[in-house]
Amino acid sequence: MGKTKRPEPESLNLPPVGVDSHAHLDLDDFDEDREAIIRRALDSGVSRIVNVFLGPDAYERGRGLFDAHPEISFIMGVHPNDADLLTDETVERMRVHFKADPRLKGVGEIGLDYYWERVPHEVQQDAFVRQINLARELSLPIIIHSRDANGDTVDILEAEGFRDYPLLWHCFGAGIGLAERLVANGWHISIPGPVTFRKNSDDVQAAVARIPFERLLLETDCPYLAPEPWRGKRNHPALSVFTARRVAQIKGRSLEDVWRMAGDNARRFFGL
Template sequence: MAKKKTRPEPEELELPPVGVESHAHLDLEDFDGDREAILERARKTGISHLINVFLGPDAYERGHPLFTAHPEVSFLLGVHPNSADQLTGESLARMRTFFKADPRLKGVGEIGLDYYWERVDHATQKTAFVRQLALARELALPVVIHSRDADADTLDLLTANGFCDYPVLWHCFGQGLELARSVIDNGWHVSIPGPVTYKKTDDLQAAVARIPLERMLLETDCPFLAPEPWRGKRNHPALMAFTAKRVAEIRGRSLEDIWQITGDNARRFFNL
């Protein structure tokens, strides 16, 4: 009988406590059974700060008390494009109130366009996107973008609404050099997720080789998109260490350098 393969654990990489997980969904029910343990594992792996993303005002109101005892967790709040039809004047007003009351809310996101699932018509998605961009500018907060199969329209709306050289982060970047150049040329940042570790992501890896390190952050988007060697399992913040390891290999830098640089970038971007 073949011996079961043992996967390495992220704590084994012995990273310094300077990493920043820039995009997690730890409020989801996937973590209801072990959220505290997951946060402790992140700390032990060298993550000093996490950004939890709340998908709408109801999710924020329900979920932010989960992190009362964890000052290392900051928040994003935005209505996802797949729920764009739920953005009303009332929900936008609630979001504005929450942002003004809670200094742990560090940006508007994830917002944007999603033409993959086609759950909401494109016109409604665009309207919700533009309304939330206006809220971000009103509050002078960074924007975190979700774009899936909609990159041309996402770029067009950002530039048409005057967001060149504004603090914009392209979340879960998974494309190649062409999109990376457009993002960087507009003065924006990219966040690299677990798929950079996968074998058939040559375009993404080529982009990671060329993206300026000062514009790069790391994320898990957990519980989704776990990196190798944990692909197919529930993702969680500590596993971001393996994403950093692959980025370090692509860039020919030490793992510790990438961990420090991307963490510093996140601290500056979100004013942590």
């Protein structure tokens, strides 16, 4: 018996209203077929993509890749694993770019990462506070990266006065307790591909069931974290349709409803 052929994202026939709220299409993983990948997203119902630039160097190097694609907007932030590189000059470059480029829609992904332990926690925390305050100064949304650091991340945001601020928790992978705390603070939550995994995602699925529709977005975090049935392969924006399908099953709603509502939430959040 041969292996079952994986369904292609185009086969779900979704309308062009979806949004991939977090993609890394500037990375060299897409250098060979970036244009084809963008076309596949559009053909699969992804009408808008938010590309993440990991700092001003990446933005300056990669923004031109998308000159022909107005459907792609940007966010920019210094990742916590690079927090030791955040200087006054870096912050000023970011400030200049945010003021000059209307395609830059938010500050992120920023936050804390205690998994890799590449940068001392206090250095990460200082860089995090500097960047959330830059976002507040510029009245821009914040996009959070938090890995093995959820308590400290939320504590800092609350202490710095960011309750009810436009904030998106990227790549949500926790349980009901964190989801409820984020929702209580008035924040949004982005669901990635691992919600589709058969094992080790029960807590995430239980949390997704409780997240209000108006706070829920979809993302790929591509090229990472491809959903089933493409787990283990390179992720790309078109595959967000399979994440939407699993969320729809969890929520007991139609796939098209979830696709449209999550897209509408992303358009409102980023001002797309």
